[in-house]
Amino acid sequence: MTDDRFQRLIAHRRVVVCAGAGGVGKTTIAAALSLSAAGRGRRVLCLTIDPARRLADSLGLSLAPGIEAEVAPERLAAVGATPSGSLSVAMLDPKQTFDALVKRHASSPAVADKILQNQFYRHVSTSLAGTQSYMAMEKVLAVLKSGRYDLIVLDTPPTSEALDFLDAPERLVEALDSPAMRWLVQALQPSGGFSMRLLARGVAALLLTMGTVTGRGFLEEMAALVGELNELFGGFKERASEVSRAFRAPDFGYLLVAAPSAPALEEARFFAERLRRSGLSADALVLNRVHGAVSEPPTPQALTALLAARGVVVRPEQLLMAQADEHARARSEAPEIQKARGLFPPEKLWTVPVMAGDVRGLSDLAKVARALTQA
Ligand SMILES: Nc1ncnc2c1ncn2[C@@H]1O[C@H](COP(=O)(O)OP(=O)(O)OP(=O)(O)O)[C@@H](O)[C@H]1O
Ligand SMILES: [Mg+2]
Numbered sequence: 001m002t003d004d005r006f007q008r009l010i011a012h013r014r015v016v017v018c019a020g021a022g023g024v025g026k027t028t029i030a031a032a033l034s035l036s037a038a039g040r041g042r043r044v045l046c047l048t049i050d051p052a053r054r055l056a057d058s059l060g061l062s063l064a065p066g067i068e069a070e071v072a073p074e075r076l077a078a079v080g081a082t083p084s085g086s087l088s089v090a091m092l093d094p095k096q097t098f099d100a101l102v103k104r105h106a107s108s109p110a111v112a113d114k115i116l117q118n119q120f121y122r123h124v125s126t127s128l129a130g131t132q133s134y135m136a137m138e139k140v141l142a143v144l145k146s147g148r149y150d151l152i153v154l155d156t157p158p159t160s161e162a163l164d165f166l167d168a169p170e171r172l173v174e175a176l177d178s179p180a181m182r183w184l185v186q187a188l189q190p191s192g193g194f195s196m197r198l199l200a201r202g203v204a205a206l207l208l209t210m211g212t213v214t215g216r217g218f219l220e221e222m223a224a225l226v227g228e229l230n231e232l233f234g235g236f237k238e239r240a241s242e243v244s245r246a247f248r249a250p251d252f253g254y255l256l257v258a259a260p261s262a263p264a265l266e267e268a269r270f271f272a273e274r275l276r277r278s279g280l281s282a283d284a285l286v287l288n289r290v291h292g293a294v295s296e297p298p299t300p301q302a303l304t305a306l307l308a309a310r311g312v313v314v315r316p317e318q319l320l321m322a323q324a325d326e327h328a329r330a331r332s333e334a335p336e337i338q339k340a341r342g343l344f345p346p347e348k349l350w351t352v353p354v355m356a357g358d359v360r361g362l363s364d365l366a367k368v369a370r371a372l373t374q375a
Pocket of ligand 2: 026027028049050051155156158
């Protein structure tokens with residue numbers, strides 16, 4: 001039995017979301033999963049976020065954000081991953097998606113223009129709580145509607161907590177429609193004049209997190225933007241809950257990625273619970289960068305003889321240290337992997353070994369892809 005579990009995962013999904021804590025390998029796993037699915041005949045789009053430079057280059061992502069680029073089939077064939085489907089990759093561009101949303105919901109092109117020209121719009125459209133996640137969700141739905149792909153694999157942005165992702169639409173609407181924001185708009189109404197006293201402390205704190213408060217001009221511009229975005233709210237709020245609902249549909253799957261360490265597993269457990277509360281379940285937990293159990297280290301004499309026979313000039317102590325380190329890591333991960341077994345049934349617990357270096361090129365990715373699809 002080689003890849004039944006993988007086949008099962010992609011059989012009923014049109015979207016697979018790769019979620020997990022920061023730095024655990026979400027981008028890597030999303031790309032590897034996409035590669036595997038392309039090898040199974042799917043037309044796949046991997047929507048990725050800020051991949052490491054080398055990986056981006058090898059995927060042909062040197063293009064502008066937002067552009068969908070197909071990875072040349074010959075390049076995939078060269079690493080033994082001949083696709084019977086296709087693999088396209090795009091880097092998410094939250095601002096571009098937000099712009100499209102403003103244009104769609106604004107009452108007129110003039111209103112849309114006014115918002116897009118506001119100097120604080122850039123900040124709100126890229127850095128406000130939940131924006132990146134929410135825009136990723138919007139992008140997925142837009143691509144899905146186009147019918148150009150059988151499967152969309154979504155890499156999620158690094159968040160302080162993995163479960164932030166699912167709540168992103170609500171959080172964004174809340175942030176834009178919070179009492180603090182409403183206070184601000186009221187306080188800076190042209191008729192009401194400006195009074196710092198009118199600003200609740202919450203507003204001041206909020207503004208301080210957004211950069212330097214440089215005086216009245218700043219606040220007025222900010223208030224104008226919030227007022228205008230609020231005008232969009234009828235449509236915007238509704239849209240956010242629509243997006244939330246869409247991500248709870250049966251053809252949306254969730255793959256949790258975690259390191260085989262206690263904090264990462266705790267977070268994965270938290271996320272699995274969060275999914276359950278929404279009536280969803282994780283398709284699998286991918287334990288990434290697992291150190292293999294190694295056999296007992298050889299004696300220095302045996303190793304020296306072995307190296308000499310092969311003409312390798314390296315100090316045996318260094319090799320022994322490296323092996324002892326590997327051994328120690330594997331031993332410290334073992335109880336965590338055991339714990340993960342208590343959380344997920346075997347067919348839903350996938351492990352990916354740690355590669356010799358970073359996962360950079362297509363051939364590294366193909367190795368991760370093979371680990372994903374092999375039980
Ligand atoms: N199985 C693996 N073996 C070796 N290196 C790996 C493996 N998986 C991922 N890496 C490396 O770990 C680093 C982090 O991986 P990646 O960027 O995929 O994580 P991420 O969860 O997307 O991070 P972020 O939360 O910052 O977006 C990268 O340098 C990647 O090459
Ligand atoms: Mg990433």
